[in-house]
Amino acid sequence: MSQTYSGSSIPVGFQHHEKKHTSQTAIPTQPSTSGLDDESSLLNCALAGGFGGAIADSLMHSLDTVKTRQQGAPSMAKFNTTIGAYRTILREEGFARGLYGGYTAALGGSFPSTAIFFVTYESTKRKMINEWGVNDSVAYLTAGFLGDFAASFWYVPSEVLKTRLQLQGRYNNPHFKSGYNYRGLGDALRTIVTQEGSSTLFYGYKHTLARDLPFSALQFAFYEKFRQLAFDFSKPAGAPAKIQDAELSIVHELATGAAAGGLAGIITTPLDVIKTRIQTQNPNATSKTATPKSAKPSLITTTSVTKGLLMVYRAEGVPGLFGGVGPRLIWTSIQSSIMLLLYQVTLRNLDACFDGVPKFE
Numbered sequence: 001m002s003q004t005y006s007g008s009s010i011p012v013g014f015q016h017h018e019k020k021h022t023s024q025t026a027i028p029t030q031p032s033t034s035g036l037d038d039e040s041s042l043l044n045c046a047l048a049g050g051f052g053g054a055i056a057d058s059l060m061h062s063l064d065t066v067k068t069r070q071q072g073a074p075s076m077a078k079f080n081t082t083i084g085a086y087r088t089i090l091r092e093e094g095f096a097r098g099l100y101g102g103y104t105a106a107l108g109g110s111f112p113s114t115a116i117f118f119v120t121y122e123s124t125k126r127k128m129i130n131e132w133g134v135n136d137s138v139a140y141l142t143a144g145f146l147g148d149f150a151a152s153f154w155y156v157p158s159e160v161l162k163t164r165l166q167l168q169g170r171y172n173n174p175h176f177k178s179g180y181n182y183r184g185l186g187d188a189l190r191t192i193v194t195q196e197g198s199s200t201l202f203y204g205y206k207h208t209l210a211r212d213l214p215f216s217a218l219q220f221a222f223y224e225k226f227r228q229l230a231f232d233f234s235k236p237a238g239a240p241a242k243i244q245d246a247e248l249s250i251v252h253e254l255a256t257g258a259a260a261g262g263l264a265g266i267i268t269t270p271l272d273v274i275k276t277r278i279q280t281q282n283p284n285a286t287s288k289t290a291t292p293k294s295a296k297p298s299l300i301t302t303t304s305v306t307k308g309l310l311m312v313y314r315a316e317g318v319p320g321l322f323g324g325v326g327p328r329l330i331w332t333s334i335q336s337s338i339m340l341l342l343y344q345v346t347l348r349n350l351d352a353c354f355d356g357v358p359k360f361e
Helices: 042-072 082-093 095-099 103-131 136-168 185-196 198-202 205-234 250-267 269-280 305-321 325-355
Strands: none
Touching: 042 082, 042 095, 042 103, 042 136, 042 269, 042 325, 082 095, 082 325, 103 136, 103 185, 136 185, 136 198, 136 205, 136 269, 185 198, 205 250, 205 269, 205 305, 250 269, 250 325, 269 305, 269 325
């Protein structure tokens, strides 16, 4: 996006949007108790969220591929470092089938699931705040949990397809043997359903929720705290006492969003490792028969998240639990910042198109 908004500010969390005319250099914050008539339609929220999620995930997909390789093949030395893994995958497998392997599955899951999240999040939050008078922070946390849960029915199957294709890389990959060899997304879907059953598309469902729900809770808690600290640090004399009435610079907004997403990402990395292993492991291949090109982690033979964490720890130690933590830190930090900013900008422009509010010039 070529448009820049110097000195802009965006609201805490994913707050509902007030339809007010604003200057072209700021994205205003909104009080959490605005009336129902001032809120964006749920359709606009869905479209803005889907767009923001799809663009952010698209930009960060190659890093997600590197993270998946590091978590799914922890014994492969060539994937140990982020930059080294980038260079290796690009050189050996190319851009489209290597670094962007599984991109179609990711895009097919990103837009719909993010749209579902925002519809659920906004409708739940509005009900809790405007009608039930629930504390804002409690409402954000509860709405985030329910939003993730509703979206999970769509994004978990796409996540299974995406991670397998990312781990596999190019078709007939001579450089890395993942245990999978799909021609593409369609072939992967047909093969999984016919040979393993449709329930395989929900492998790791519990583990995905075990990762995403704590991540959302931590992200919201950190974001609100960091944003308050940023406001206190940069508050000029005579500034509003309430952060909802204040505006932070675009630098502070992106920095607090990145810090919240990155810290939450680090803390939940062990849960992400378990999720990735469950969704990508091949039951017919074990570490006992692995070759240098197919160095595989030990199979996780339990559905318990706690037992799975213990199995990885006993076999690979702390480094195994935090496999891919570097790419995950970068991914969650940047993706959160991009997602939040694009959501707000897109939402305001949709409101302008459909509701007659002036657009940003």
